[in-house]
Amino acid sequence: xxxxxxVIYPHPDDESFGAAGTIAKFxxxxxxxxxxxxxxxxxxxNMGNPxxxxxxxxxEIRKKELIEACKVLDMELIMLGYRDxxxxxxxxxxxxxxxxxxxxxxxxxxxxTHYPEHAVHPDHNALGAAAIExxxxxxxxxxxxxxxxxxxNTHVEDLGKPDVINDVRDNFDTKMDAILCHQSQANGVIRxxxxxxxxxxxxxEEAMKRLGFESFYIWKY
Amino acid sequence: MKPIDLDKxxxxxESFTDKDVYVHLETTNGAYASHVNAKAYNVGVYIRNAKVRxxxxxxxxxxxxxxxxxxxxxxxxxxxxxxxxEMFEGEKLLMAGHDREGRLMVALQISETPFNY
Numbered sequence: 594x595x596x597x598x599x600v601i602y603p604h605p606d607d608e609s610f611g612a613a614g615t616i617a618k619f620x621x622x623x624x625x626x627x628x629x630x631x632x633x634x635x636x637x638x639n640m641g642n643p644x645x646x647x648x649x650x651x652x653e654i655r656k657k658e659l660i661e662a663c664k665v666l667d668m669e670l671i672m673l674g675y676r677d678x679x680x681x682x683x684x685x686x687x688x689x690x691x692x693x694x695x696x697x698x699x700x701x702x703x704x705x706t707h708y709p710e711h712a713v714h715p716d717h718n719a720l721g722a723a724a725i726e727x728x729x730x731x732x733x734x735x736x737x738x739x740x741x742x743x744x745x746n747t748h749v750e751d752l753g754k755p756d757v758i759n760d761v762r763d764n765f766d767t768k769m770d771a772i773l774c775h776q777s778q779a780n781g782v783i784r785x786x787x788x789x790x791x792x793x794x795x796x797x798e799e800a801m802k803r804l805g806f807e808s809f810y811i812w813k814y
Numbered sequence: 815m816k817p818i819d820l821d822k823x824x825x826x827x828e829s830f831t832d833k834d835v836y837v838h839l840e841t842t843n844g845a846y847a848s849h850v851n852a853k854a855y856n857v858g859v860y861i862r863n864a865k866v867r868x869x870x871x872x873x874x875x876x877x878x879x880x881x882x883x884x885x886x887x888x889x890x891x892x893x894x895x896x897x898x899x900e901m902f903e904g905e906k907l908l909m910a911g912h913d914r915e916g917r918l919m920v921a922l923q924i925s926e927t928p929f930n931y
Contacts, residue, residue: 636840636842636860638842638844638917638918638919639915639916639917639918640910640912640916640917640918641916642915642916643916644815644898644912644916647815647900647902647908647910648838648840648908648910648918648921648923649902649903649906649908649923649929649930650902652930676931678845678860713845713846713849714845714846715845716845745849746849746852780915780916781915781916781917784915785846785850785915
């Protein structure tokens with residue numbers, strides 16, 4: 594059993610779409626989970642549908658949504674205070690040092706983050722790389738395991754089959770509850786799924802198909 | 815935000831002329847454009863808290879979508895596709911263009927005090 598799991602993603606909602614089922618499973622086992630959320634998604638373009646946010650109110654709205662989602666997933670939240678879309682321009686070593694300080698305090702046995710260069714959004718790639726570097730800076734015998742999540746369309750071609758594939762369909766209600774806490778974002782993301790195919794079929798069924806499995810690569814140091 | 819009212823927005827724009835003001839100007843088609851559609855391109859730009867001074871300002875449009883142009887001593891600021899507006903915290907003029915899913919496509923915001931950063 595894991596001792597403590599630390600999840601490191603840059604945006605409010607990355608945790609819910611990407612790893613909520615895995616987080617819920619750990620919490621069921623009584624494993625503490627802490628989310629280090631990089632930014633408040635200040636530059637998101639989904640303003641709700643119909644719109645209820647604007648560029649200036651979005652950060653506070655997303656912060657509230659994030660706190661709610663963390664309540665649903667029953668995990669501790671630490672907000673890192675970076676700004677959306679800027680993580681790749683921050684000094685990599687500084688971000689890694691910042692993360693290392695927090696990781697050394699928590700002493701997790703497992704870290705979940707994005708797979709650098711295979712995570713689509715520049716913030717995902719940059720924070721994933723910083724997290725992996727942070728762990729590298731920790732003494733070998735104290736290093737937690739790192740699960741890196743790749744989300745490019747070609748990640749299986751590029752990296753092979755993921756090492757960890759969690760079937761989270763049993764925890765799917767919790768995952769959907771967490772996703773729907775992100776009210777400003779969830780509608781926009783879910784709607785983007787049916788741009789190509791007419792998605793009249795059950796939303797939950799479609800969500801289950803897309804989000805029912807959460808997969809990770811074990812980072813090799 | 816609410817649909818742009820040309821006369822009201824024009825009046826607000828003029829209230830910022832010949833003053834040092836802070837501008838937020840942005841356009842985006844999202845960080846996932848080419849991820850969800852291989853034929854699309856990711857394009858975006860933003861500038862936040864540029865300190866500028868303009869001496870003329872005008873908003874033009876057809877009742878649905880509007881363009882705004884701000885004339886500075888040695889240049890221009892321009893935004894197309896604006897649909898909605900509001901006065902934020904009483905003194906910041908926010909204008910934005912949203913698509914039918916409520917996603918921001920373009921924003922032009924003007925304030926006498928800096929925007930949060």
